[in-house]
Amino acid sequence: MTFADLANPGIVTQPIYEPGKPIETVARELGLDPAGIIKLASNENPHGPSPKGLAAAQRALQDAHLYPDGGYFALRQKLAAKFALGMDQFVIGDGSNELLELLGHAFLSPGKECVMHQSAFVVYKLVALMFGAKPVEVPLAAGLRQDLPALLAAITPATRLIFLATPANPVGVANSAEEIATLIRALPPHVILVMDEAYIEYLENPPDLRPFIAEGRKVVCLRTFSKIYGLASLRIGYGYAAKELIAILQRARQPFNVNAIAAAAATAALDDEEFVARCRRENFAGLAQLAAGFKALGLEFVPGKGNFVLAKVGDGPAVFEALQRLGVITRPVKGYGLPEWLRVTVGTKTQNERLLAGLKTVLKL
Numbered sequence: 001m002t003f004a005d006l007a008n009p010g011i012v013t014q015p016i017y018e019p020g021k022p023i024e025t026v027a028r029e030l031g032l033d034p035a036g037i038i039k040l041a042s043n044e045n046p047h048g049p050s051p052k053g054l055a056a057a058q059r060a061l062q063d064a065h066l067y068p069d070g071g072y073f074a075l076r077q078k079l080a081a082k083f084a085l086g087m088d089q090f091v092i093g094d095g096s097n098e099l100l101e102l103l104g105h106a107f108l109s110p111g112k113e114c115v116m117h118q119s120a121f122v123v124y125k126l127v128a129l130m131f132g133a134k135p136v137e138v139p140l141a142a143g144l145r146q147d148l149p150a151l152l153a154a155i156t157p158a159t160r161l162i163f164l165a166t167p168a169n170p171v172g173v174a175n176s177a178e179e180i181a182t183l184i185r186a187l188p189p190h191v192i193l194v195m196d197e198a199y200i201e202y203l204e205n206p207p208d209l210r211p212f213i214a215e216g217r218k219v220v221c222l223r224t225f226s227k228i229y230g231l232a233s234l235r236i237g238y239g240y241a242a243k244e245l246i247a248i249l250q251r252a253r254q255p256f257n258v259n260a261i262a263a264a265a266a267t268a269a270l271d272d273e274e275f276v277a278r279c280r281r282e283n284f285a286g287l288a289q290l291a292a293g294f295k296a297l298g299l300e301f302v303p304g305k306g307n308f309v310l311a312k313v314g315d316g317p318a319v320f321e322a323l324q325r326l327g328v329i330t331r332p333v334k335g336y337g338l339p340e341w342l343r344v345t346v347g348t349k350t351q352n353e354r355l356l357a358g359l360k361t362v363l364k365l
């Protein structure tokens with residue numbers, strides 16, 4: 001009997017998530033100076049952590065010997081005020097990825113199905129497989145756009161969750177509020193829409209799903225502090241939904257699933273409106289800079305609405321490797337069925353210039 005024989009079904013064949021390469025790893029592998037490497041691979045905030053969040057995290061470290069408030073009262077209270085929802089409508093997660101897993105714990109098991117797009121954020125599929133449920137992947141429409149009527153059409157009596165992100169990662173496209181409303185109104189009563197709002201703060205006119213939650217529609221929205229708030233390393237996100245759904249997710253989590261440093265940082269970062277506004281402005285400028293750069297190089301790209309862009313570079317993995325040797329880490333998306341594309345995070349102006357210069361060199365344009 002091997003350990004694999006003893007493991008639960010599905011766990012041994014569970015695919016492994018491939019994260020963006022850390023700067024230290026690339027430096028070690030290629031013998032480069034880490035200080036000269038830029039990482040545009042994981043949609044992190046190039047402007048660093050929210051200053052208010054950072055200061056609060058530093059203060060919270062003084063109490064590192066104490067367990068966190070496992071109810072995350074201060075954070076939920078602030079979220080409730082910000083969203084004009086009840087405190088009992090929020091659950092805090094160890095990154096929004098944990099919330100995806102909690103949804104799996106609560107609603108998925110062998111025989112159940114989850115609907116998502118092809119080339120959707122891979123964690124959706126990983127969560128489905130983890131709980132023995134079947135991931136049903138729906139093709140994207142032309143231009144790598146998300147096809148919401150096709151998601152609806154893929155629903156069967158076994159479907160429990162639909163995973164959808166706007167803007168989507170890695171494709172970057174966003175869906176209109178009307179399209180999303182149509183999807184929600186058509187949901188049968190046995191299906192929950194999981195709306196992944198990881199990049200929603202970057203949108204000019206973000207869709208607001210709170211009216212649907214108030215109406216009793218089965219929708220749960222997930223957000224993160226990893227992106228515009230710049231706290232990816234601390235691992236914290238939140239979900240909001242009907243209090244009945246949130247109560248179920250609260251039972252599915254560990255008592256202290258989020259550490260107190262992260263909770264303090266997130267609570268303070270919510271007040272950092274100036275930082276968030278600046279990051280959003282810089283991101284719009286960066287998207288425009290990259291779009292102009294890709295056009296000048298004659299490269300096709302998807303005009304993404306998040307803090308990253310997909311560019312068509314030919315052999316994605318080869319260009320990724322070549323850029324890495326120049327100290328620019330990007331993200332190949334071959335694993336998402338997009339072998340010709342590369343995903344690049346919007347960096348600072350200088351970082352974007354370096355990426356564009358690197359592409360020009362590597363592609364001999």
Ligand SMILES: *Cc1c(COP(=O)(O)O)cnc(C)c1O
Pocket residue numbers: 043094095096097098121165168169196198223224225226227232235236237
């Ligand atoms: C980055 C990202 C998240 C957030 O993950 P965390 O676990 O909160 O860091 C969620 N969904 C998508 C689509 C993402 O790209």
